[in-house]
Every structure is written in structure tokens, then in C-alpha cells.
Amino acid sequence: MTSSANTGGTGEQSGRTGGTDGGTSEYDVVVLGAGPVGENFAERARAAGLSVAVVESELVGGECSYWACMPSKALLRPVITQADARRVPGVRGQVEGPLDAEAVLAHRDAFASQWKDDGQVQWLDGIGARLYRGQGRLDGTRRVTVTAADGARRTLTARHAVAVCTGSRAVLPQLPGMDGARPWTSREATSAESVPPRLAVVGGGVVGVEMATAWQALGSRVTLLARDRGLLPRMEPFAGELVAESLRGAGAEVRLGVSVTSVHREGGTVTLGLDDGGSVQAEEVLFATGRAPRTEDLGLETVGLEPGGWLDVDDSCRVHGFDWLYAVGDVNHRALLTHQGKYQARIAGAALAARAQGVPLLESDPWGAHAATADHRAVPQVVFTDPEVAAVGPTLAEAEAAGHRVRAVDYDLSGVAGAALFVDGYRGKARMLVDLDREVLLGVTFVGPGVGELLQSATLAVAGEIPVERLWHAVPAYPTISEVWLRLLETYRG
Ligand SMILES: Cc1cc2nc3c(=O)[nH]c(=O)nc-3n(C[C@H](O)[C@H](O)[C@H](O)COP(=O)(O)OP(=O)(O)OC[C@H]3O[C@@H](n4cnc5c(N)ncnc54)[C@H](O)[C@@H]3O)c2cc1C
Numbered sequence: 001m002t003s004s005a006n007t008g009g010t011g012e013q014s015g016r017t018g019g020t021d022g023g024t025s026e027y028d029v030v031v032l033g034a035g036p037v038g039e040n041f042a043e044r045a046r047a048a049g050l051s052v053a054v055v056e057s058e059l060v061g062g063e064c065s066y067w068a069c070m071p072s073k074a075l076l077r078p079v080i081t082q083a084d085a086r087r088v089p090g091v092r093g094q095v096e097g098p099l100d101a102e103a104v105l106a107h108r109d110a111f112a113s114q115w116k117d118d119g120q121v122q123w124l125d126g127i128g129a130r131l132y133r134g135q136g137r138l139d140g141t142r143r144v145t146v147t148a149a150d151g152a153r154r155t156l157t158a159r160h161a162v163a164v165c166t167g168s169r170a171v172l173p174q175l176p177g178m179d180g181a182r183p184w185t186s187r188e189a190t191s192a193e194s195v196p197p198r199l200a201v202v203g204g205g206v207v208g209v210e211m212a213t214a215w216q217a218l219g220s221r222v223t224l225l226a227r228d229r230g231l232l233p234r235m236e237p238f239a240g241e242l243v244a245e246s247l248r249g250a251g252a253e254v255r256l257g258v259s260v261t262s263v264h265r266e267g268g269t270v271t272l273g274l275d276d277g278g279s280v281q282a283e284e285v286l287f288a289t290g291r292a293p294r295t296e297d298l299g300l301e302t303v304g305l306e307p308g309g310w311l312d313v314d315d316s317c318r319v320h321g322f323d324w325l326y327a328v329g330d331v332n333h334r335a336l337l338t339h340q341g342k343y344q345a346r347i348a349g350a351a352l353a354a355r356a357q358g359v360p361l362l363e364s365d366p367w368g369a370h371a372a373t374a375d376h377r378a379v380p381q382v383v384f385t386d387p388e389v390a391a392v393g394p395t396l397a398e399a400e401a402a403g404h405r406v407r408a409v410d411y412d413l414s415g416v417a418g419a420a421l422f423v424d425g426y427r428g429k430a431r432m433l434v435d436l437d438r439e440v441l442l443g444v445t446f447v448g449p450g451v452g453e454l455l456q457s458a459t460l461a462v463a464g465e466i467p468v469e470r471l472w473h474a475v476p477a478y479p480t481i482s483e484v485w486l487r488l489l490e491t492y493r494g
């Protein structure tokens with residue numbers, strides 16, 4: 001740790017500057033990528049008194065702020081509000097018309113900060129981290145080069161650590177015709193400025209179902225094409241079933257078990273060839289077919305790692321085989337979620353600080369301060385569709401495959417007074433998984449309107465390993481949707 005860092009300064013020590021070679025600067029920590037994860041890692045390192053350089057090639061705030069969480073949820077919030085309101089007597093008649101798409105898109109633009117990062121740059125400045133704009137690449141042990149847009153290069157060296165927080169990007173399948181098809185990825189789906197008359201969505205994962213929900217409600221005729229037998233294949237099957245039913249009810253076409261074999265654009269129309277011999281036409285096509293790590297142009301080969309792959313890490317998010325290289329957030333493929341990446345940043349930041357201070361033994365046991373245990377045991381996720389899906393921990397199939405003796409306890413949410421009051425004709429389902437050997441919960445899934453805000457109660461139960469006997473004393477308020485907890489526990493206890 002440097003003395004300048006302890007006073008809250010940037011701790012930078014500069015070498016030569018000028019020309020296209022901007023010289024060398026030294027910091028305790030160099031962070032590659034200023035998405036939510038890089039920002040949080042930088043903040044933790046600064047809080048520990050370490051000097052920090054952050055390198056960003058696009059916008060400070062990352063994918064999440066401009067092309068993922070923020071704009072997608074700003075698009076979806078009006079959709080869900082309208083759908084809920086239409087199910088409440090006395091309100092229904094007041095919200096019958098279509099959404100005001102122009103206003104929704106403007107609301108989205110505001111939540112994406114008009115794709116400007118001034119606010120987040122100011123925040124970085126406020127924590128005393130130094131921002132370098134440009135493409136960062138590893139250049140051997142503890143060295144990073146930064147190439148700015150004008151080609152100017154400088155070198156940063158790290159006394160303690162380099163943290164790779166470069167996130168992920170959308171993957172496009174290699175299909176005949178893809179080159180000229182100008183498909184949407186999640187970036188266009190979250191930032192488009194007008195509503196296409198018809199939108200084909202390929203992929204039934206989270207991006208596919210959320211964007212199908214948003215654009216159908218904004219006025220597109222959506223065809224959702226999923227190659228799996230159900231939507232949201234990584235969640236409990238009833239989640240995808242209820243979301244598919246609702247999308248169809250909203251007017252979208254949902255086709256399951258079908259693969260796209262070709263894509264062809266002619267003028268304003270794109271035609272998708274399907275493996276069942278059929279075809280689909282639309283003005284735009286979104287490929288929501290998963291993510292790849294942003295590691296292909298990162299200089300990984302200079303430290304003996306393969307470019308283009310996910311970076312495998314231990315529970316402190318340190319790359320296997322290195323004592324100075326961390327990989328945090330999407331890029332390590334543990335859980336591709338903002339909140340989980342930020343959690344990793346808090347854990348990895350604490351581990352880095354302890355190591356920098358020479359602490360001899362880290363708290364690396366499960367649930368210790370330096371082990372991102374929740375990544376394995378308690379990852380929460382909300383899918384912002386209508387109905388919402390909120391889940392934490394493994395599904396029944398995953399728990400059984402992992403060898404747990406488990407009982408799934410199901411409850412129809414329409415039987416809960418708070419749910420019936422929430423909207424007319426409430427449709428939803430809850431499942432909790434009880435580990436029969438320890439009598440604690442392994443996982444919980446809720447599907448239904450308004451369940452997103454219930455999820456933290458389930459996360460507390462799972463991460464806290466609260467015994468079922470004690471949960472019995474956690475009395476849910478009447479008449480809220482959370483009374484489903486009582487019903488689940490009653491069902492379990494018989
Ligand atoms: C449409 C969509 C919706 C989503 N919605 C949600 C949601 O509701 N909730 C949720 O929890 N998660 C959501 N996610 C996932 C979430 O966006 C990611 O998990 C999160 O952005 C990961 O953060 P990160 O910091 O690891 O990476 P990113 O946000 O991808 O940030 C990485 C940063 O690194 C920069 N970078 C990359 N390479 C370099 C380099 N060589 N040099 C310098 N800088 C570099 C990039 O420009 C970027 O700014 C969504 C994803 C998508 C696609």
C-alpha cells in the first residue's frame with residue numbers, strides 16, 4: 001500500500017509521458033472494465049486505502065447501465081404496471097388503450113442517461129480512482145497497456161493486482177445469411193428508437209422472454225422462437241409455462257422446440273428459415289442466444305492464458321494459478337447477473353485488501369468473508385415478465401442431480417388472500433425445496449404478478465440456512481402475497 005493511497009489520493013507514480021507512448025504509471029490495483037463490477041471492485045480497493053486505476057473502452061457503467069438491466073427494466077416497468085392495472089376492478093377501464101410507446105422509449109432513454117456516462121465518471125472521481133479511457137490489454141505480469149481511441153498508448157503497472165471485469169457480449173449463431181441480416185442483439189433490443197411492426201425473437205432465455213414481453217406490449221407483433229421444449233429452461237418448468245401462456249395471451253406467437261437454420265434480409269424484411277421446414281418474416285430479428293466473455297482482445301496470451309475463454313477463478317475470484325490476477329463479474333461465468341457480480345466484487349475486494357495488508361490466513365471457508373459462497377448456493381434472479389419470475393437457489397432437477405434428498409413443496413398462489421387482492425384472477429405458483437437431511441431450504445421459486453419483491457425473503461431463508469422450524473415463527477403479514485410462506489410451510493408440515 002502506498003502512502004499517497006492512504007491519504008486518499010490516486011497514488012499514481014508517472015514515468016515518461018508524451019507522443020504516442022504516454023509512459024508508465026504505477027498503481028496498487030488496475031481494474032479492466034468499468035461496468036458495475038469494475039466500479040464496485042475499484043470502490044472496495046479504494047476503501048481499503050489502495051490506489052486504483054480503472055480502464056474503460058466504452059462507457060463507465062458498462063453493459064448494465066446502457067444496454068442491459070437499466071434500459072430493459074425501464075421498458076418493462078410500464079408494461080407490467082399496465083398489465084397489473086388491467087386486472088384491478090375500477091382501474092381496468094381507465095387503462096384500456098395501448099401504451100404510449102414514445103413516452104416509454106423516452107423513459108428508457110432517461111434511465112440509460114442518454115448513453116452518456118458523466119454521472120458515473122464523477123462517481124469514480126469521487127472515490128479517488130483514476131480513469132483511463134481506451135482498450136486495456138494485459139502485457140505480462142502486473143502490466144496493462146491502454147490504447148486510447150486516437151492510438152495513444154500508455155502502460156500501467158500494478159503493485160498488487162489486476163482485476164479483469166470486462167463482462168460479456170451477445171453471441172450470434174453462425175447461420176447462412178447472417179452477414180447481411182443486420183440482426184438485433186440485446187444492445188439494439190434495449191436501445192432501439194422505434195417499434196418494428198414485426199419482431200422475431202430467437203432464444204427463450206431471460207433476454208428473449210423479457211424483450212418479447214416489452215416489444216409486444218409496445219406494439220410489435222412478436223414471434224418468439226425457442227429451440228428448447230419450454231421457455232426459461234434454467235428455471236422450474238412451471239415458470240416458462242406461465243410466461244409462455246401469458247405471452248400468447250398478449251398476442252405474441254410462441255413456438256417451442258424449433259431451431260432457426262438460415263436468415264435472409266431483403267430490404268426491410270428479414271426471413272428466418274426453420275428446421276421444421278417453415279419460415280418466419282419480420283422487420284427485425286433479435287438473437288437472444290447467450291453470451292461470450294470479452295476476453296478475446298485482452299492480452300491473455302501474454303500471461304499464458306487462452307484468449308476468448310471464460311476466466312476460471314477460485315472463491316475469492318482470483319484466477320487459478322496466479323497470485324495477482326482477479327476475474328470478477330460476467331467474465332468468470334459464475335453467475336451472469338449484476339447483483340452477483342457486485343457481490344463478487346465485495347468479496348474479491350476484501351480478499352485483495354487482506355492480501356495487500358499481509359493478513360496470513362484468509363476467511364475462505366464457505367460463507368467466510370473471502371469466499372463468494374452465494375454463487376454456488378443462493379443466486380437470486382428476477383425475470384421481469386408478466387407474470388414475474390423470482391427464484392433463488394437450485395431448481396428441483398438441479399438439487400436432485402447434485403445428490404440432495406429433497407422435497408418440493410408447491411402452492412398455487414391464487415389461494416393466497418393477498419394475491420387475490422393484488423389482481424383479479426391471480427395466476428401464479430410457488431415452490432420451495434426442503435433439504436430433508438438438514439431441514440433447511442435449498443431453493444425457492446415464485447411465479448406471479450408482484451412476486452419480484454418477495455424474493456429477498458427467500459434469499460434470506462436460503463443463504464441464512466434458517467431451519468424450517470424457525471421459519472414457522474416468521475409470521476407473514478395478512479393479507480399480503482408473502483402469506484404464501486405460511487401456506488408452503490403448512491403444506492410441508494401437514
Ligand atoms: C438485456 C439484458 C438485461 C439484463 N438484465 C439484468 C437484470 O435485470 N438484472 C441483473 O442482475 N442482470 C441483468 N443482466 C446481466 C447484467 O447486464 C450483467 O450481469 C452485468 O452487466 C455484468 O457486469 P460486468 O461489470 O461484469 O460487465 P459489463 O456490464 O459488461 O461491463 C464490462 C465493461 O468492461 C468494458 N471493457 C470490456 N473489455 C475492455 C477492455 N479490454 N478494456 C477496457 N474496458 C473493457 C466494457 O466496455 C464494459 O463497460 C442483463 C443482461 C442483458 C444482456
Ligand SMILES: NC(=O)c1ccc[n+]([C@@H]2O[C@H](COP(=O)([O-])OP(=O)(O)OC[C@H]3O[C@@H](n4cnc5c(N)ncnc54)[C@H](O)[C@@H]3O)[C@@H](O)[C@H]2O)c1
Pocket residue numbers: 173202203204205206207208210226227228233259260288289290291336337381382383384
Ligand atoms: N432479469 C435478469 O436477471 C436478466 C435479464 C436479462 C439477462 N440476464 C442475464 O443475461 C444472461 C444472458 O441472457 P440470454 O437470454 O442472452 O442467455 P441465456 O443463456 O439465458 O439464454 C439463451 C437461450 O438461447 C438459446 N439458444 C442458444 N443458441 C441458440 C440458437 N442457435 N438457436 C436458438 N436458440 C439458441 C439457449 O437454448 C437459451 O435458452 C443470462 O445469463 C441472464 O442471467 C438477466
